[in-house]
């Protein structure tokens with residue numbers, strides 16, 4: 001297993017013919033799985049939906065009807081688990097269109113709405129389009145550092161970044177809010193590229209979704225068992241917090257660990273699908289773990305496979321990972337995989353290191 | 369049409385943001401479905417209660433729908449949804465049962481060569497299984513008042529005629545001719561019912577043309593069996609070529625207002641490479657041409673349409689659009705598909721036949 005630990009990732013130089021055959025190899029991996037999709041894939045996602053629902057019902061019942069600390073703790077855990085499974089394994093993957101081929105309206109990418117404050121339509125725009133198309137292209141992939149963190153030498157330093165360990169902590173705890181507001185592009189308001197009016201207009205779906213979520217977790221359920229209202233409020237807050245921390249940690253391990261490369265807009269101009277595949281591999285990192293861990297991460301622990309084939313049902317990533325890794329080895333491309341603690345450790349290291357000004361490692365990648 | 373109060377209340381409750389998540393229709397339907405597969409809050413689900421083989425390749429399926437079924441008018445059809453190996457497929461079938469029966473309904477299915485759904489219904493749908501139905505639709509129905517009637521059908525085109533016959537008999541219609549073309553007596557769908565109907569109903573005359581004995585009829589020859597056909601209110605259903613001939617004849621006689629047609633969905637004819645296919649957009653009511661091998665997104669834009677898009681390389685699904693009918697090819701994988709009502713990405717799909725988009 002190849003692990004990269006050099007400070008700055010060195011990207012191998014592949015010839016045009018290598019890129020073309022890389023494309024053919026990866027297309028073959030994709031086709032084999034996509035042609036075998038069937039009842040078992042649908043059964044998997046429906047099982048996950050039932051698991052999230054069952055867990056939410058059990059958790060909310062224990063929280064609302066119980067009186068003792070034990071049901072409180074178990075209830076919070078069950079509700080957090082429900083939200084994690086629904087957001088990560090069901091919502092994220094369904095909204096990628098991984099199950100559009102089933103023609104089941106309940107599994108349709110365009111109509112699914114998930115259990116957090118991020119509006120599904122906004123998510124599809126900045127995630128499916130911006131992030132997955134322009135992965136790790138500085139200036140185009142707004143997910144790289146989420147516009148408030150400096151995660152590579154190539155990003156221009158600003159005194160604002162001095163405090164980024166703090167921003168990082170806030171983002172982790174309030175992750176759904178960061179994700180929810182991401183598509184509005186508030187940074188453009190601050191630097192004068194967006195008017196107040198446009199800002200308000202763009203915020204509308206976010207506000208609608210916030211109302212719906214707050215209503216559910218902080219009004220409806222507390223009222224339903226009003227004698228227990230403070231307990232319900234606290235438990236729902238904790239469950240949301242746990243889900244935030246978990247999804248933050250998993251997602252930060254996707255593109256920020258040591259060894260993930262960034263790209264400039266210029267060098268990605270006339271990309272073929274092979275170039276695009278290459279960029280996805282170089283820009284992504286996997287986390288090692290067992291099946292339960294993969295499910296709880298929504299299979300984002302197979303970030304490389306996910307970025308290569310975002311519309312392949314995610315529970316298939318584990319099965320193709322060895323093939324992808326072998327293809328990477330064939331072309332000398334590093335396949336970045338390690339334990340959660342190692343990957344997250346290097347992410348934290350970057351948060352601290354890049355808080356301070358540094359020379360740009362690759363001037364070609366300099367960002368305005 | 370006004371909807372019943374309980375239905376209106378249900379729809380309001382399902383839309384309300386205040387009741388979320390208690391009004392999650394998918395969750396409620398799943399729960400009801402796990403208690404009894406026919407139960408649903410929003411969908412007509414129907415259980416197969418009997419299969420009656422009609423000919424070697426045709427079977428009548430008798431279904432018992434749940435209470436959301438509001439009945440049908442003779443001549444109408446339903447869209448049936450079945451899940452085959454994880455994929456939902458929809459097909460339209462004429463209702464062939466007596467519309468007076470609100471408890472049971474039936475459709476009659478002929479095996480199509482390579483037909484995914486028709487063969488599955490024949491081989492894999494067992495009594496006790498449940499399918500999903502749309503409400504009844506279509507205007508191939510009887511008007512309030514009509515004169516003498518001609519029901520003209522060929523092959524499985526007879527399926528809506530059975531329902532029409534029951535309705536006509538209930539009205540006490542006194543002059544009805546059913547003229548039907550099929551291969552031979554063994555290929556006659558509804559043979560025993562038709563015999564029974566005709567024997568107890570002097571107003572019905574049944575004329576069968578068996579091609580095995582008499583060959584494919586020239587239209588004039590066939591219509592000569594009902595000399596006053598052009599004066600009759602006529603209902604026509606059968607293979608496309610047959611229907612086109614009949615339609616032309618009625619047009620030539622200036623009697624089109626007395627002719628009603630029910631067309632089956634047809635296997636689309638695939639265009640050759642280098643040819644252009646016609647794309648109909650049902651929402652904007654626009655029409656444009658797309659070259660084979662060309663993605664539909666730029667073709668639509670050239671025609672002045674503005675479909676939503678993002679990456680233009682098949683990654684983001686912003687351009688997702690429902691294809692109502694026709695054959696498309698995925699330009700990335702080369703895969704072809706003719707499934708009606710499926711989601712396609714306009715930026716990586718090319719038309720392989722005339723298609724209809726929900727655009």
Ligand code: FES
Pocket residue numbers: 676677678679680681682683684685686687688713714715716
């Ligand atoms: S525009 Fe992104 S998939 Fe078509």
